[in-house]
Amino acid sequence: MTELGVLIVDDEPLARARLARQLEGLQRCTLLGEAADAEAALVQVEVLDPDLVLMDIEMPGDSGLVLAEKLSAREHPPAMIFCTAHDEFALPAFATAATGYLLKPVAREQLAAAIDKLQRLSKPQRRVAATGKVGESPRPQIKAVSRRGVELLPVDTIRCLIADSKYVVAHHDGGETILDESLKDLEREFGDTFVRVHRNALVSRHFIAGLSRDSGGYRVMLSGSEQRPQVSRRLLPTIRELVEELGR
Structure with missing residues (x-):
């Protein structure tokens, strides 16, 4: 089973501390941080x-x-488990796509069972998130408008697509081109060609050369490009499997 990165959100410091202690006794869980309110x-x-x-x-x-x-x-939302002292919110809680609802004081066994259920479901969910929905007939070229006029960028020359503020930057043989399309729409159409590695990055399967690691985590190495897109913790197992498949 894959390790999960966990964020605790509770306005009561003692409640946060209790959940943190419960997590310490569970395998395959890492506490990433805490927050006292929604903001x-x-x-x-x-x-x-x-x-x-x-x-x-x-x-x-x-x-x-x-x-x-x-x-x-969010485009790739985290899983959510409510830990509350109020049982009357269960129905509206599950309407938000929550995967669990635990009553305080949360017992370690209850928390372990809820997380175990989540871990058993997480792998196929990550796979779907990484590949996206494949369009029936993706375009061989993507139109981009720049100061030079209208450009037709061949999809098979693109190494990666990086979301930057309001735009998506395509890194390709000829350099960089700004696209006026969302990363989500590009993923939906070109899911056979590009795989999501982070909430702000898609990489071409054809140019994946391996994985590297630095102080910030794992990055995808791409042949013919100096770009090294970061791999999110959630998608790392899927990308590792893909790299292994490509190396066979």
């Missing part, structure tokens, strides 16, 4: 890219239910 949690999710968020429901500011809705709207 701080959104920042932490952006920075840490956790696989799982353990969250309370009643907190100052946005509730855990509102936070869950915001997380669910």
